Amino acid sequence: MFEKFIRIEGEGLIKVKTMELTKALPNLKILLDEPLMNYTFTKTGGPVDALAFPKDNDDVKALVDYCREQAIPWIVLGNASNLIVRDGGIRGVVIMLTEMTTIRVEENVITAQAGAKLIDTTYVALDHSLTGFEFACGIPGSIGGAVFMNAGAYDGQLQDVFESADILLADGTIETWSNSDMHFAYRHSTVQEQPAIVLTARFKLMAGDTVQIEKRMKELTELRQLKQPLEYPSCGSVFKRPVGHFTGKLIQDADLQGLVWGGAQISEKHAGFIVNINNATATDYIELIAHIQKTIKEKFDVTLETEVRIIGEEPK
Incomplete structure (x- = not known):
């Protein structure tokens, strides 16, 4: 009981401190007790104490500096595409x-x-007849999130075109990291290993033929529309591809495709996606993910690792 009291007292202190944010940083757009379901691609997620929208690097640095000085926890969500926020929400900023x-x-x-x-960045590349970025034309994430997870699709990954990025560290310093500094791997970068924020990224492309670039982007966009359940809210691809297997086929072979769990469903269009068909909660998603992992392990002895990030607190 004493430990629970200390935890609640700590949470209350964080909430008080976040309420002071609007006074400390008056030029920064900050929303208090904001439901994150309004922002996530799954349309699920509980409230956050403070949701901040910096407009430039100086805003980000001022916010991180304040949080460090006041011992307020913070996290960056990108545009919340490949993400599940638990129904209890997030404490801090x-x-x-x-x-x-x-x-x-x-x-x-x-x-x-x-x-x-x-x-949008891939279409800017198209407008300037630059090739190498076509693979990303259907990935619904932000640049920062894409760098964070080394986003990829259709045999391309961000590391293939990444040159460098300006990174804000938790101590307030800004460093420029090269491709080799990022230690990219499948759905992984060094940014995941420490509190850090991608501010700006640079990508080195090659001169190409505009007609051919546009043709390839159109092909990939049509392929995505054909195979992915874009008509429903989802977190995108839920699982990493296990070595030697295809996640969607494993789920189909386990007779799980179409399974409904609360308001969530394993997509009937692509078994690697979980869609929100009826006011699903984050708990629906998380429980269904666990059920899929358990079933695939039991039936095929294959361990499915999540590609989607799951963060936040369970509801009280």
């Missing part, structure tokens, strides 16, 4: 970079702020 969307081109290098949409 959530930083969304959706207002930092500038994209610039200099010769064959594209520089994009972390909040820019990955899809």
Whole structure:
């Protein structure tokens, strides 16, 4: 009981401190007790104490500096696409970079702020006849989130075109990390290993033929529309591809495709997706993910690892 009291007291202190944010950083857009279901692609997730929308690097640094000084926990959500926030929400500050969307081109290098949409960036590449980014034309994430998880599709990954990124560390310093600094792996980057924020990223592309680039992007967009359940809210691809297997086929072979769990369903269109068909909760998603993992392990002795990030607290 004493430990529970200390925990509640600590949470209350964090809430009081976050309420002071609007006074300490008056020029920053901050929403208090904001339901994150309004922002996640699954349309699920509990409230956060404070949701902040910085407009530039200075705003981000000021916010992180304040949180460090006041011992307020913080986390960055990107644009909340490949993410599940538990129904209890998040204590402290959530930083969304959706207002930092500038994209610039200099010769064959594209520089994009972390909040820019990955899809928008691929179309900027098209407009400048730059090739190498076509694989990302259907990935509904932000630049920062894509760097964070080394996003990829259709035999392409971000590491293939990544040149460098400006990274804000938890101590308030800003460093520039190269491709080798990122230690990219399948759905992994060094940014995942420490409290850090991608502010801006640069991608080195090659001069190409506009007609051929556009043709390839159209092919990939049509393929995505054909195979993915875009008509429902979802978190995108739920699981990493296990070595030697295809996740969707494993789920189909286990007779799980179409299974409904609360308001969530294993998509009938693509078994690697879980869709929100009837006011699903994050708990519905998480329990269904666990059921899929348990079933696939029992039937095929294959361990499915989640690609989607699951964060936040369970409801009380």
